[in-house]
Structure formats: structure tokens, C-alpha cells
Amino acid sequence: MTTLVVAGPTGITEHDGGTYHPEQPSRLFAAMDGVRALGLEDEVVYPPIAEASLAELGRVHAPAYLAELEAFCARGGGDIDPDTYARPDSWTAGRRAAGAGLAALAELERRGEGVAFVPVRPPGHHATADRAMGFCLVNNVGVAAASRTALGERVLVVDWDVHHGNGTQAIFWDDPDVLYVSTHQHPLFPGTGRPSEVGGPAAPGLTVNLPLPPGATGDVVRTAIDGMARQTIEEFAPDWVLVSCGFDAHQADPLGELELSSGDFAELARVVAEFAPRPGRLALFLEGGYNPASIASSVEATLGALLGAGERPPAPTSGGPGLSQLQADRTERLRAIDRVHMEVGP
């Protein structure tokens, strides 16, 4: 039986923006409802979680940004932009969320098997090296990925949140040890994630953006990851697979217009699991997802597919738009990679 490592929840009592804000602690209660619905009880391991150190955060964030964020929280916090806020305890919450990811990977490595789930808040994939945005303060998946590349390992980040993970993309833009693959609704916040964004001179082609139109269904997302990105992923040969596991692509989510069911997340989980080189190398980080019921059912479906547990999820969806656009975008992407190679020279 595969072990489920749950590194969290963190952020249940911290970083509270009030009931008006969709990024709120109830999301974590819903995620944990989904974990409990698996009925695994004794097979679930909860590793101890420490706050990420400044050195660990500093692998992806600028020291000046971290100092400013800490000071801002110490002064009482407030609105950072129209979407993003901080509270006096948000600095601690951000460090604990990043620390949870590190704890998850450490536990997987110690066991040599298992699948990890990291239910934390605030989410992270919009946070850049020097900027908080899109509800995100610290890039949790980025901190975890950088902890492994520091050891000479190669990390695949698959981001199926409905929003493009601009922060993760920017942090690893020119890093040959990280392959970033994103499916996301486009156009939509943050506006990045075009097919022509393919990575920097040291990492051409190691950013793979697969934008989807509103209304896209699960079959389109599966085709994007399994069909369009598989060859790049297999050639990259990752040592770790980290998933920016947003559930706001669900059809009931209030912040996006994709049409996935929780059953689609089960299918996506099976696909990304195939990219892990061996047991104990797959971790899923909660990003977005703002409908508690769909978070719970999607967590159950996603982890259930990986562990062979839980109730049978709703049927996967199909028939939405976007398949033909994926083909056209592939050409745009290949041309962009050629341009980077030409700029770099032989």
C-alpha cells in the first residue's frame, strides 16, 4: 500500500482575510475533508513541519523582498494589491507553508515511497522572486523545487491551476534543472503563459505553456499534458514531479471558466504519476480552488486515483473547445524555441 504523506494543513488559524475573500481557511477544511473521505486513516503520515529558513526561501526570493514582507507584516500588514493582503501573522504563515513542502519531500525521501499532499495557505505560484501577488506571498512549490536542484536533481513542475503560475515560471525561467509545464485558462489573470514564453537562453523549451479557452473540458487538459508535453517531459527525465495542484479549473469554481469535474483531476493525477521516475517522487501542492465542495471532491478524486482509494469520482468531461488551438500553439512554441536558440548562437 502506498503511503499518503500529508504535510499540513498549515494556515488554518493564520493569514485570515475575512469571509469576503475567497482565499480563506475554509479551503483547508475542505481539502482535509477530501483526505478523510479516502478512508485511509492509518496509512496517512503527517510529518513535522518547521518554518522554512531564510536561506531556504532565499533560493527563490530576493532577500530585500523577504525583509520587506516580514517588516510589512510586523507593522500590521494590509492590502498589498487589490487581490493580495498580509496580516501580522502572514509572514509566519508563508514560512510554514513553504516549510510544509520541504517536509513533504524530506518524508518521501526518507521513506523511498509514497505520495505527498501539501494542503497549505497562502498559495504560492503567483509569487515572483521579488513580488507578492494573486493571493500569494511565498512561492511554496518554488522553494521545494529549489531545495532539490540545490542537490543537483532535476524537477518537473506541472501546474494545472486555472491561472498561469507566473511566479514559478519567472523564478525558473533560465534554470536548466527545472521544467515548468502549465495548463491554464487564457486570457485570465495574470495574463502571462503564452505559448511563445518558452524559457531563457540557458533553458530554451523548459517552460511549456498550454493556454486553454474558457469552456475547455478535461479531455483538452489531458491532451495538453499527456499529448503535447509528454515528449519534452520524458526527454527532461525529472528526478521529482511536483504539481501545483489548483482546483479552480473545476466547473463549480467561482474564479475560472474551465469545465473540469473532480473526475478529471483523477485522470490528470494518473498522467502526472507516470512522469515520476520511481515511487516517492511525486508531491502535490494546493494552489487555488475556491469552492469548498469541489475542493473536497477533487482532493478525494486526485489522491484516490494515486492511492487506489475513495469513492468513484464523477465522470471525466469532454467536448469543450481548445484542441485545435493546442495544435496551433505548438507551432508558435517551436518557433519561439528556435528564436531563443538563434539568439544564443551555436
Next chain:
Amino acid sequence: MTTEQFVVVGYDGSADAQSAVTWAAKAAVALGARLRVVHAVGLLEHAGLSGHGRVDGDMACQIAADAGLDRGDVEWRVVDGDPCGALLRMAEPPDSTILLVVGSRGSGAHAGTLLGSTSLELAEHSSIPVTIVPPSAGGV
């Protein structure tokens, strides 16, 4: 053939943004350019959860007209994205943008922090000139 040139100004409905539109409109007149007023829609506004109310494009265009720019030379754009990124993308080809303009503080920024400063971020990353308009400085 002469390529149409644009001054692009960010607008979120705040008092600072209104000053920025006034300044940008006068700059457009002086430069013989058109004005593109850009409103970036964030996560909450996209979902109808913004606490700042609807951003009125007609008002922005009227401010530009009041500053002396022909109404036909004003273009209103609403794009999903963060303000800085949206404005930077407006400066990319094929658009011919010659100047980016923003107010010094937007409606969501917290006084005393650099964390959410669109203007500083823009100044750092833009490849074309950027003007940051302080409050009540709509004149050119």
C-alpha cells in the same frame, strides 16, 4: 506609411489614476500620439468580488477629453492580468507604444510599502520611458 503611436496609461479608478490619465492625455496631444487607457482586471474583480466597485471606462475617456485630447484618439482597453504585466505587454510589438504612464499609487496599495508598487515595478522592467504621476499633478 506612418505607424500609429500610443501613449498608454494604467487606470484603476483611483484619484491617482485620474491624475495620470490627465497627464497622459496632455502628453499624447504634445506628442501627436493616441491614448490607450488600460484597466487590468485582477482575480477578485474577474469574479465580481472586488470591493472597489466597477471601474468606469467612460469616465476615464472623459477625463482624457477634458484634458484636450480628441475623444476619437482615446481607446479604452480592459485586460485580465496584474497592472504591471498588462502595461508591459502593451509596450511589446506589434503595438507602437512610446510612453507608459501610471499614477504613483493605485487603489489597492498600502501606504508605506514597496510590495505592491506597480509604478516601481514598471520603472524597473520597462524598455520604454515610464512616467509616474504624483497625486494632483495632471499638468504637463
